[in-house]
Amino acid sequence: MATSGHTIKAFDEDLDRLRALISEMGGHAEHAIRESLRCLVQQDLDGAAKIVDEDKKLDLLEIETERRAVQLIALRAPMATDLRDVVAALKISSVVERIGDYAKNISKRVPLLESGGAIEPLSLLPEMGRMVTEMVHDVLNAFVERDAEAALQVIERDKAVDDFYNSIFRTLLTYMMENPNNIGKSAHLLFIAKNVERVGDHATNIGEMVYYAATGQHIMDRPKGDDEMMVEKI
Amino acid sequence: MATSGHTIKAFDEDLDRLRALISEMGGHAEHAIRESLRCLVQQDLDGAAKIVDEDKKLDLLEIETERRAVQLIALRAPMATDLRDVVAALKISSVVERIGDYAKNISKRVPLLESGGAIEPLSLLPEMGRMVTEMVHDVLNAFVERDAEAALQVIERDKAVDDFYNSIFRTLLTYMMENPNNIGKSAHLLFIAKNVERVGDHATNIGEMVYYAATGQHIMDRPKGDDEMMVEKI
Structure with a gap:
């Protein structure tokens, strides 16, 4: 009995460490997305290069x-x-690593947008970035807390991201x-906006995984959020 | 000894079944990509709707x-x-399911391209689709065969897909x-071409997983293919 208790405790500690690692990955990915959009708007080429370089961290953490x-x-x-x-x-962890890839891709486009006047939709991207990074943040918290309800709430927010993206898309056209x-x-801005929109999809995707981990039920069994491309x- | 042998045999059979399931998923995904591009070129709206519908199969297989x-x-x-x-x-299996999502997304765009004259790059997309579905096919074979070398060869082919995509991208611009x-x-065609290009990235990504499963080494340790976005x- 004592041994069993000990084993369970050791397992819980290991699992907590695993969850902490995922939170750490999430923190990097959120920062990278927000920072890449800041660099885009402010034409910060050094900042953008740094994000590209730092993506290795996420690969190693995965x-x-x-x-x-x-x-x-x-x-x-x-x-x-x-x-x-x-x-x-x-x-x-695979999905969070992929969110980092989107930030890296946005950062690589920063130098390509250097010349020429301002394009209006550009200024909307950081706000869209804020929406999706908050989704990532909240859904990873839901994972750490094993909170299926919180995961569902994040999934519902993806609709607003899609609407925002659609409006930016039309303006660009x-x-x-x-x-x-x-x-x-x-x-380039079309692909950047698309990347940000995809981060929302990935947060939704994580939400489905969290829901399953917490309940043992696939979300497919109930009215489904708009998780698809x-x-x-x- | 007999029991141990039995257990190993049972494990191998289970693992073979798991591999067969992945191959089955791969078959569906390859078909969906090729078929979505055929429907696009031939304006086959019924065919496109069928692919959207059949994507559920991949979700269930995952x-x-x-x-x-x-x-x-x-x-x-x-x-x-x-x-x-x-x-x-x-x-x-998660990556293959995502390849199915790309096919579904392409299919949903088919009715939106209905009106108006032919656009030249359209005719190049099925060839690009053939390249990436062959990559998917070969990399899943490499997984079944535990063939790290074959996985590396698939990864090398992604460069040609990127070049092809770039050429289509410029033509569209x-x-x-x-x-x-x-x-x-x-x-719409820009996003479709991008989807096809992303399938090549995903095949590359699977190649890295196959390489790791077969060798215990991450491909990061050696000169790396162009796996990134x-x-x-x-």
């Missing part, structure tokens, strides 16, 4: 998460709910039509 | 893969290499500049 998750499974042989939590951690010289630059309304 | 992987870990408590294989299967009336339609050259 590897570390996988290593620890595998070790935890091998040493502690968790069952049922606990195993579901470890598998969720594995999958969530109008911009392209008014002046063909803007087309190259606007195409959207199509622009033109 | 859930089934996860269920079996978790069961396999819980019942057989695999160690080291075997556990790495199961974790790879888990992660790969020229197209937009020549006639502003084309901008809405071209924007690209930036268009304008």
Whole structure:
């Protein structure tokens, strides 16, 4: 009995460490998204280069998460709910790493937008970035807290991100039509806006994983949020 | 000894079934990508609607893969290499499901491109689709065969996909500049081409997972393929 108690405690500690690692990854990814959009608006090329460079951290943290998750499974042989939590951690770390890739991709576009006058939708992107990074933050908190209800609330917020994106998309298209010289630059902004919108999708995706880890039910069984890749309304 | 042999055999059979499930998912995803591009070129609206509908299959297969992987870990408590294989299967199934999402997204755009004359780059998309679905096919074969070398060869092919995409991207931009009336339609084609290009990235990503599962080494330790999200050259 004492041994069993000890084992459970050790497992809980390992799992807490795994969750802390995911939170750490989330912090990096949120920072990278917000910072890449700040650099974009302020044309901070050095800042943008730094984000590209720092993405390695997330890659290494993902590897570390996988290593620890595998070790935890091998040493502690968790069952049922606990195993579901470890598998969720594995999958969530991949998604967070991908959010970092979007920030890196945005940062790489910063120097390409240097020349020429201001493009209006540019100023809306940081606000959209704020919306999606808050989703990432809250959904990872929901994972740490095993809070299925909080995960569902994050999923519901993706609709507003999609609407925001659609409005930016249309503005960019109008911009392209008014002046063909803007087309190259606007195409980059189109992809940047899309990247930010995709971060919202990924937060939603994590929300589904958190919901499953916490309840054992796939969200598919109930009315589903708009988690899928959207199509622009033109 | 007999019991141990039996257990190992049972594990191998379970793992083979898991691999077969991933191959099945891959078959669906490859078909969906190719078929979505055929529907696009031939304006087959019914075919496109069918792909959107059939994407549910991939979602269910991913859930089934996860269920079996978790069961396999819980019942057989695999160690080291075997556990790495199961974790790879888990992660790969998520990526294949995402490839299906790209096909679904392309299919949803088919009705939006209905009106108006032919756009030249359209005819290049099926060829690009063929390149990336072959990558998906070969990299999943590499997973089934545990062939790290074959995985590396697939990764190397992503460069050609990126070049192809870049050429389509530029053509579309020229197209937009020549006639502003084309901008809405071209924007959809831009996202479709991007989706196809992303499938190549995902095949590359799977290649890295296969390499790790087969060798225990992350590909990061050696000269790395161009696995990351690209930036268009304008």
